[in-house]
Amino acid sequence: MAKLTFLGAAGCVTGSKYLVEAAGKRLLVDCGIFQGSQELQDRNYKPLPVDPKTIDCAMLTHAHLDHTGWLPVLAKDGYHGPIFANPATIELTTILLKDSAHLQEEDTLHAQTHKYSRHAEPRALYTTDDVDPVLKQLKTMPRSGGFDISPEFHVASYDAGHILGSSSLELTITEGGRKTVVVFSGDIGRYSQVILKDPTTPPSKADALICESTYGDREHPDGNPAELLAQIVNRVVKRGGSIVIPSFAIGRTQTFMYYLRQLEDQQRIPRVPVYVDSPMALSATDLYLKHREDHDLEFAREEGSDGKGDPLNVHEFHLTRSVEESKAINDVKTPCIIISASGMVSGGRVLHHLAQRLSDARNAVILAGFQAEGTRGRALQEGAKSLKLFGQDVPVCAEIVEMGQFSAHAGKSELMRWLTALPAPPRQTYLTHGEPAAAQALQAAIQQKFQWKAAVARYLDAVTIGS
Ligand SMILES: [Zn+2]
Incomplete structure (x- = not known):
C-alpha cells in the first residue's frame, strides 16, 4: 500500500508538493512555493511535517515556482537527494530559482529601507547562496518515455502543453511484487495554442489520479x-x-x-x-x-x-x-x-x-x-x-x-477533454491545484459526466493508494 500526503496545492493553486511513501521509500513530487494571501505565504516559513532528510528522491512536473520555488528551503532543511526533471525543466528551473532568490533579496532590501513591512526585520525566504546546492541536485530524466528513478519508482512523462518542458507524470510503484500506478496531471495546458504541442493524457489505467483544477469552474473567453x-x-x-x-x-x-x-x-x-x-x-x-x-x-x-x-x-x-x-x-x-x-x-x-x-x-x-x-x-x-x-x-x-x-491553463472543458482521454476510470481521483469553488465544480462535472467519485484534496491530508 502506498501513502500519499498533500503538502500543498490543496485548497489553493500554489505550493504544489505531494509526498509518496511506498516500499519504505519517500518520493516528493514537485516542491512549490505558496503565493497569494499572507496566510499562504506564512506556510513557506513553516517546516515540512516530514523531515526532508528522510526523503529519498524528488521529481518535477514543470519549472513554475509554485512547483519548484521551495526547493532551496527543502535543501537548506536537509534534503540532499536527486531532483529529477527533463532537460528543459532543469534549465528553466535554474534560471527561475536564481531569479526568485534575486527578487526576494531586492524586495527584502526595499522593505527594510522603506520600513513598510509588517515584520520588524523582513528577511528573504532564501538567498542566491541557497540556490547553488539545489542546482547540483537536479538530475536529467527523459522528456518522454519511461525512466527508473529507483527500483521502487518508475516514471513515464507526457507533454502537458502548459509551459516549455511541462509534463504529466505516470508513476508506477513496485512494492512486494505488486504494481500501483499514480498519475500526476501536473498543470494542464491548452489545446491548439501557439508554440507548444497539445497536452497528452497518460495512457495507463491509474489506481490514483491527482488532477489539477485551476479552472475547474470556468471557461476561458472566446475570441482571437x-x-x-x-x-x-x-x-x-x-x-x-x-x-x-x-x-x-x-x-x-x-x-x-x-x-x-x-x-x-x-x-x-x-x-x-x-x-x-x-x-x-x-x-x-x-x-x-x-x-x-x-x-x-x-x-x-x-x-x-x-x-x-x-x-x-x-x-x-x-x-x-x-x-x-x-x-x-x-x-x-x-x-x-x-x-x-x-x-x-x-x-x-x-x-x-x-x-x-x-x-x-x-x-x-x-x-x-x-x-x-x-x-x-x-x-x-x-x-x-x-x-x-x-x-x-x-x-x-x-x-x-x-x-x-x-492563459496557459486548460479551461474547464479542456480539463474534461484531458480526462475523457483516460483509458479507464481511475480507482481514486483527487483534485488539487484549485481554489475550493473550482475544485468542487470539477468534482461535480466529473461525477456527472463519468460517474466516478472524485475527492477534493485537503491540505496535509494523507490517503492510502492501491489495494
Ligand atoms: Zn504552472
Whole structure:
C-alpha cells in the first residue's frame, strides 16, 4: 500500500508538493512555493511535517515556482537527494530559482529601507547562496518515455502543453511484487495554442489520479488573442498611453512576444518599444527556441528548418537587466509596452511600473494569467479602486483588461477533454491545484459526466493508494 500526503496545492493553486511513501521509500513530487494571501505565504516559513532528510528522491512536473520555488528551503532543511526533471525543466528551473532568490533579496532590501513591512526585520525566504546546492541536485530524466528513478519508482512523462518542458507524470510503484500506478496531471495546458504541442493524457489505467483544477469552474473567453491584442494596443497607443503586462518571464512572455511580432509584421499595430523587464527573459526565450522537442508544427515552420526564423522577437525590443535600467523605464513618456514580473502582482519589478502608471487613465494593464485569491492581481481583476504599493494607496485609473485567451491553463472543458482521454476510470481521483469553488465544480462535472467519485484534496491530508 502506498501513502500519499498533500503538502500543498490543496485548497489553493500554489505550493504544489505531494509526498509518496511506498516500499519504505519517500518520493516528493514537485516542491512549490505558496503565493497569494499572507496566510499562504506564512506556510513557506513553516517546516515540512516530514523531515526532508528522510526523503529519498524528488521529481518535477514543470519549472513554475509554485512547483519548484521551495526547493532551496527543502535543501537548506536537509534534503540532499536527486531532483529529477527533463532537460528543459532543469534549465528553466535554474534560471527561475536564481531569479526568485534575486527578487526576494531586492524586495527584502526595499522593505527594510522603506520600513513598510509588517515584520520588524523582513528577511528573504532564501538567498542566491541557497540556490547553488539545489542546482547540483537536479538530475536529467527523459522528456518522454519511461525512466527508473529507483527500483521502487518508475516514471513515464507526457507533454502537458502548459509551459516549455511541462509534463504529466505516470508513476508506477513496485512494492512486494505488486504494481500501483499514480498519475500526476501536473498543470494542464491548452489545446491548439501557439508554440507548444497539445497536452497528452497518460495512457495507463491509474489506481490514483491527482488532477489539477485551476479552472475547474470556468471557461476561458472566446475570441482571437491576436485580434484582441491588436485592438488594445491600437486603442492605448492612440490615446498616448502605455501598457503594463504583469507576467513571469517564462511562458506568457514568449506568447505575447509571438503575437506582437506577428501583428507588427502584418502591420496591424504600430511598432512601439517593448520593454521586457526581467534579467532572465532573454535566457528563457533562448530556451524556448532551443528545445525544439516541445514545438508544435506551426511554430517549427515559422522557425524554419535552419532555425533562423525569429518568431519571438519584436522589432523594438528592450531588455532590462539591472534595477537602474528598470527604473529608467519610468522616464519613457511615449507609448510603450512593459512586460514585467510577477504575474499576479504579488511582488517583483512590476510593482514599480504600476506605482508609476496605474493612476493615469491613458494607460492599460493586461491581466492574462490566473490571479490567486489575496493577490493584487486579483484585486485589480475585481475592480479595486486603489492598490497598495510600497505602503502607498495608488488610485487605479488605468484601463484594466482581462485576457483569459492568453492563459496557459486548460479551461474547464479542456480539463474534461484531458480526462475523457483516460483509458479507464481511475480507482481514486483527487483534485488539487484549485481554489475550493473550482475544485468542487470539477468534482461535480466529473461525477456527472463519468460517474466516478472524485475527492477534493485537503491540505496535509494523507490517503492510502492501491489495494
Ligand atoms: Zn504552472
